[in-house]
Amino acid sequence: MSLDPENTLVLDTTKGKVVIAMRPDLAPGHVERIKKLAREGFYDGIKFHRVIDGFMAQTGCPRGTGTGGSDYPDLKAEFNAEPHVRGVCSMARAANPHSANSQFFICFDDATFLDKQYTAWGKVIEGMENVDKIKRGEPVRDPDSIISMKVMADA
Numbered sequence: 297m298s299l300d301p302e303n304t305l306v307l308d309t310t311k312g313k314v315v316i317a318m319r320p321d322l323a324p325g326h327v328e329r330i331k332k333l334a335r336e337g338f339y340d341g342i343k344f345h346r347v348i349d350g351f352m353a354q355t356g357c358p359r360g361t362g363t364g365g366s367d368y369p370d371l372k373a374e375f376n377a378e379p380h381v382r383g384v385c386s387m388a389r390a391a392n393p394h395s396a397n398s399q400f401f402i403c404f405d406d407a408t409f410l411d412k413q414y415t416a417w418g419k420v421i422e423g424m425e426n427v428d429k430i431k432r433g434e435p436v437r438d439p440d441s442i443i444s445m446k447v448m449a450d451a
Contacts, residue, residue, distance in 0.1 A: 299317065299421075299448065300317075301447070301448040301449035302331075302447065302448075302449045303317065303318040303319075303320055303327065303331075304316065304317055304318065304421075304447070304448040304449075305318060305330070305331075305334060305418070305445060305446070305447060305448070306445070306446050306447075306448050306451055307339075307423075307442050307444070307445045308442070308443040308444045308445075309344075309426060309430070309440060309441065309442055309443060310440040310441055310443060311426040311427070311429040311430055311440055312423060312425075312426035312429070313422070313423050313426065314402075314420055314422070314423035314424075314426050314427055315420070315421050315422035315423055315448075316385055316418045316419065316420055316421065317418055317419055317421045318330065318331070318417060318418040319378070319416070319417055319418050319419070322374070322376045322378050322415075322416060322417060323374040323376060323387075323415045323416065323417040324374070325371055325372065325374055326371055326374055326387055326396065326415050326417040327417050327418070329366075329368065329371055329397075329398070330400070330417065331447050332368075333366055333368075333398055334445045334446060334447055335447060335450065337444075338358070338366060338398065339355070339356065339398075339442050339444075339445035340442065340443065340444045340445060341441060341442070341443070342355055342356060342357065342358065342360070342441060342442050343355065343357075343360040343436070343439040343440070343441045344430050344431070344436060344439050344440050344441065344442075345357055345360050345361060345362050345435055345436060345439060346362055346401075346433075346434050346435065346436070347430050347431060347432045347433055347434070347436050347439075347440075348432065348434060349404070349432050350404055350405050351403070351404060351405065351407060352401040352402060352403050352404055352407060353401060353402050353404065353427060353430045354388055354399060354400070354401040355399065355400065355401070355441075355442060356388070356398045356399035356400050357398070357399050358398070360439070361435070362388075362399065362435075364398075365397030365398045365399065366397055366398040368397065368398075369397075370392075370394055370395045370396060370397050371387070371394065371396045371397065371415075372394050373389075373393040373394050373396065373415055374415045374417075375393070375412045375413060375414070375415055376412070376415070376416060377411070377412065378411075378416035379406075379408050379411055379416075380403050380406070380407040380408055380409075380410040380411055380414070380416060381403060381405075381406045381407075381408070382403055382404065382405055382406065382424070383402065383403065383419045383420040383421075383424050383427075384402070384403045384416050384418075384419050384420075385400055385401070385402050385403075385416070385417055385418040385419060385420065386400060386401055386403070386410065386414045386415060386416045386417065387399070387400050387401075387414060387415040387417065388400060388401055388414075389414065389415075393413075396414075396415055400417075402420060402427050404427070404428065
């Protein structure tokens with residue numbers, strides 16, 4: 297599969313490089329938001345604040361607590377049939393289905409109970425072994441973080 301640099305994210309994390317292929321065909325509004333925030337440097341320095349072994353690593357909260365988002369309005373849900381399996385990237389949200397904003401998670405293992413209830417928007421295509429090394433916790437003590445997150449086209 298050839299990479300589309302405009303729809304590929306490169307994350308430099310405290311555990312190493314992670315490359316995510318974004319899927320605008322599944323969730324165009326969410327992909328657009330993530331690219332916009334990445335281009336603004338929003339994710340640079342953001343912690344993996346909620347990391348549950350065998351489930352997922354969550355990031356994207358500017359407060360590092362899971363309680364914050366960007367200054368942009370929340371997104372309308374774009375639930376799709378993409379299964380939540382190892383490496384899938386999906387948006388975190390509150391109880392309201394239309395409350396996703398900037399927080400997202402990367403699945404460590406299959407989490408198909410989330411299917412069609414959370415907006416899947418991409419998949420890790422390189423560096424999943426680095427995602428596996430992220431410190432666990434809820435909240436995480438001395439958490440790992442995203443050092444920088446760029447759209448490949450801009451790198």
